[in-house]
Amino acid sequence: MISEAWIIAIKEIKLLFKSTRRIFLLFTTPLIFILIFVIFIIVLAPLAAAIDEPLEVIIIQDDAGINGLNWGDEFYKLLKNSNLTKDYVYINKSEVNLNGLLLSKNFSVLLYIPANFSNIINQSLSAQFHLYYDNIDVKAQTIVSNILTISQLFNQAIIFFYDGLINLNRVFVLPEGVSGSSGLEGMVSSFITLIPLYAIIFLVIPSLSLVLISVTIEREQKTLETLILQPIGRKSIIAGKLFYGAILVLFNAIITLITLFVFTILGVLLLPNSIKSEFLPLLATIVSEADISVWIFIFYVLLGLIIVSLLVITAAVVFSLMAKDEREANMVISALVIIPLVSTLLIAFLPLEIIDSSLQTILVMLPLLGYLFAIYLSLNLGKITLMTWFSLIAQLGWVLIGIWFAGRLIESEGILEISYKRLLRFRRK
Amino acid sequence: MAMNSIAITTKDLTKIYNLGKENEVIAVQNLNISVKRGEIYGLLGENGAGKTTTVRILTTMIKSTSGKAYIFGNDVVTNSSIARKYIGCLPQDAGLYEEFSALENLGFIASLRGLSDIERKEEIARLIKLVGLEERKRDRVETYSGGMKRRLMIARSMIGNPQILFLDEPTAGIDVLASRKLREIIKLLSKKRNTTIILSTHDMISAERLCDRVGVLNKGILVAEGTPKDLIKQYAGPDGDLEDAVVNLIGWTGEMDEVID
Numbered sequence: 001m002i003s004e005a006w007i008i009a010i011k012e013i014k015l016l017f018k019s020t021r022r023i024f025l026l027f028t029t030p031l032i033f034i035l036i037f038v039i040f041i042i043v044l045a046p047l048a049a050a051i052d053e054p055l056e057v058i059i060i061q062d063d064a065g066i067n068g069l070n071w072g073d074e075f076y077k078l079l080k081n082s083n084l085t086k087d088y089v090y091i092n093k094s095e096v097n098l099n100g101l102l103l104s105k106n107f108s109v110l111l112y113i114p115a116n117f118s119n120i121i122n123q124s125l126s127a128q129f130h131l132y133y134d135n136i137d138v139k140a141q142t143i144v145s146n147i148l149t150i151s152q153l154f155n156q157a158i159i160f161f162y163d164g165l166i167n168l169n170r171v172f173v174l175p176e177g178v179s180g181s182s183g184l185e186g187m188v189s190s191f192i193t194l195i196p197l198y199a200i201i202f203l204v205i206p207s208l209s210l211v212l213i214s215v216t217i218e219r220e221q222k223t224l225e226t227l228i229l230q231p232i233g234r235k236s237i238i239a240g241k242l243f244y245g246a247i248l249v250l251f252n253a254i255i256t257l258i259t260l261f262v263f264t265i266l267g268v269l270l271l272p273n274s275i276k277s278e279f280l281p282l283l284a285t286i287v288s289e290a291d292i293s294v295w296i297f298i299f300y301v302l303l304g305l306i307i308v309s310l311l312v313i314t315a316a317v318v319f320s321l322m323a324k325d326e327r328e329a330n331m332v333i334s335a336l337v338i339i340p341l342v343s344t345l346l347i348a349f350l351p352l353e354i355i356d357s358s359l360q361t362i363l364v365m366l367p368l369l370g371y372l373f374a375i376y377l378s379l380n381l382g383k384i385t386l387m388t389w390f391s392l393i394a395q396l397g398w399v400l401i402g403i404w405f406a407g408r409l410i411e412s413e414g415i416l417e418i419s420y421k422r423l424l425r426f427r428r429k
Numbered sequence: 430m431a432m433n434s435i436a437i438t439t440k441d442l443t444k445i446y447n448l449g450k451e452n453e454v455i456a457v458q459n460l461n462i463s464v465k466r467g468e469i470y471g472l473l474g475e476n477g478a479g480k481t482t483t484v485r486i487l488t489t490m491i492k493s494t495s496g497k498a499y500i501f502g503n504d505v506v507t508n509s510s511i512a513r514k515y516i517g518c519l520p521q522d523a524g525l526y527e528e529f530s531a532l533e534n535l536g537f538i539a540s541l542r543g544l545s546d547i548e549r550k551e552e553i554a555r556l557i558k559l560v561g562l563e564e565r566k567r568d569r570v571e572t573y574s575g576g577m578k579r580r581l582m583i584a585r586s587m588i589g590n591p592q593i594l595f596l597d598e599p600t601a602g603i604d605v606l607a608s609r610k611l612r613e614i615i616k617l618l619s620k621k622r623n624t625t626i627i628l629s630t631h632d633m634i635s636a637e638r639l640c641d642r643v644g645v646l647n648k649g650i651l652v653a654e655g656t657p658k659d660l661i662k663q664y665a666g667p668d669g670d671l672e673d674a675v676v677n678l679i680g681w682t683g684e685m686d687e688v689i690d
Contacts, residue, residue, distance in 0.1 A: 007540045011526075018528035018569075222524030226585070229488055229520070230541045231513035 004232040008240025012214050029202045030259035037263045054089045058110045061094045063117040071121045072113040084146040108140040109133045190349050193376040197344050204309045207248035208316045215320035216329045238406045245313030304371045307395045314402030321409050324419030340369035352380055364391035367398040436593050436625035437464040442496035444482050456482040458649040467623040471640035473675050479649040480629040484595050488518045517591030519582055521598050527571040531562050531581050542589035556584040576603045593625040600632045637671040647679045
């Protein structure tokens with residue numbers, strides 16, 4: 001059976017390369033990544049270049065001083081000598097009119113030290129300096145925050161951005177005692193749950209379409225009849241289609257990984273030096289400090305991806321076998337894949353507290369959705385429980401049910417005439 | 430492989446579509462035939478007489494409702510994979526892989542039938558020549574005419590030198606020359622290779638010239654069986670031909686005047 005299935009899979013691959021549309025489908029995922037990368041380069045390249053440019057601070061030092069002492073000059077010196085702020089380029093424009101400069105907005109950070117600065121400090125009161133900056137410029141925000149750290153010595157600052165006062169206190173505060181599926185941790189696990197979801201969308205869906213096309217072509221061109229007439233077990237035909245699907249998923253995964261690898265390296269090379277010097281050691285630290293449970297979790301996710309891929313391909317074979325043509329198959333498959341995918345989006349953002357344990361058990365057993373929900377569950381609990389492993393077994397069970405059902409279908413003599421239209425008509429009767 | 434002299438046997442073979450439902454159709458009823466090895470057997474009858482259903486049961490594509498059918502002693506239901514090894518089939522409406530060339534279409538089936546690389550190449554070259562597709566053998570099938578496709582299907586049914594060849598309407602859609610050539614091929618296969626051929630056809634000329642025996646089906650029932658000569662003698666009279674015999678057997682009176690008036 002294996003060799004016959006292999007011959008069928010090879011035939012499918014040869015047929016795939018006879019059609020531009022199918023070749024395009026095969027390379028959809030890497031093409032999408034290349035497109036995303038190109039867009040990033042176009043949008044982010046000027047930004048990245050700007051990050052490495054020396055950061056400029058315009059200073060208007062109006063402080064008149066008192067008794068031969070000028071605290072404004074001292075502050076200026078402090079900024080130029082402190083580790084946090086010494087790398088900035090300070091442009092002294094004390095002779096320029098402040099209002100004119102503010103109107104022109106031709107700066108990213110402007111530090112204004114008023115004339116009474118030393119006088120007020122001399123009276124042991126809180127002196128004020130003014131910071132004007134472009135608050136959508138991340139670079140300017142960093143400068144402001146660093147100057148404020150240094151300025152703690154000098155009491156108080158009033159922060160302005162281009163069009164008025166702003167509040168710099170944008171610190172995310174977690175309420176006490178919050179954990180689990182709500183709050184920040186919940187958001188993190190929701191987003192991590194979406195990673196395998198995207199892996200399924202990008203790696204499996206193009207393969208699913210190709211398997212679906214291959215089965216419906218057999219139906220449309222009436223070659224299924226020819227296959228059935230050959231001295232091979234009919235289950236070999238199913239196995240051949242599954243082989244074909246598995247090869248496609250594997251091929252897609254490999255070329256996508258190669259594309260991602262190449263473009264990640266390119267991306268890192270294009271990163272500004274300042275980010276590169278922080279990012280790479282951080283990545284190395286994360287990898288080296290990940291404990292065994294993290295690797296078990298990654299293994300779980302990957303194993304699940306393989307099983308779920310097989311499940312989706314089996315579903316494609318089963319449902320396209322029942323379809324009269326590609327259009328019919330596409331309609332049914334789209335509905336069947338989109339429902340669990342959209343459900344994942346809903347469930348992965350639901351607090352676990354409102355899903356009781358019996359419902360959770362049912363959810364992890366569902367095809368496709370169950371696997372994604374199990375990931376969400378283990379992320380929130382912080383461990384892989386028996387229930388999450390059980391979910392994988394359930395997924396494998398669905399694959400076997402699918403294969404069995406596809407086998408039964410192709411054994412049935414009505415296979416050449418079956419269609420969803422007929423099935424619906426039958427139900428109506 | 431030890432070869433039985435009886436290639437095909439059916440015992441009370443019956444096929445009823447939609448059994449027990451309002452639209453129940455009896456396609457084949459208590460069919461008993463026996464075809465010897467090397468014999469050319471014609472299945473004749475009007476549309477819906479049960480010819481194609483019989484071929485489909487014998488080629489293991491569908492299961493009978495009751496009765497048995499054997500291919501060289503192998504039950505077509507319980508031993509279908511083995512039975513299919515003896516069979517080559519040209520179904521009425523099976524298709525070709527339109528994006529493949531003739532070579533690729535034949536190559537795929539040859540691989541499935543377990544031919545080695547050398548055997549495959551030789552066999553395909555021989556069959557392509559036989560059906561006259563040498564010049565177009567590398568072109569995509571989607572560019573072929575209907576007749577060329579039919580010829581390619583005929584070649585495909587002969588891959589692996591099957592012991593029994595089921596030909597369902599083989600001459601439909603092919604020109605006179607190709608049709609004559611096909612008749613020659615069928616004769617040679619039967620004589621030289623001792624291939625059993627089941628010919629389901631409306632082409633009475635082919636049936637009369639080729640078949641050793643014919644069976645006439647009417648509404649699923651075998652109404653007559655014998656050599657073409659015997660049937661003509663018995664049912665058409667001295668000046669008649671096989672067509673007259675079949676027409677008389679299935680009961681058409683020939684009175685069309687009223688319909689036209």
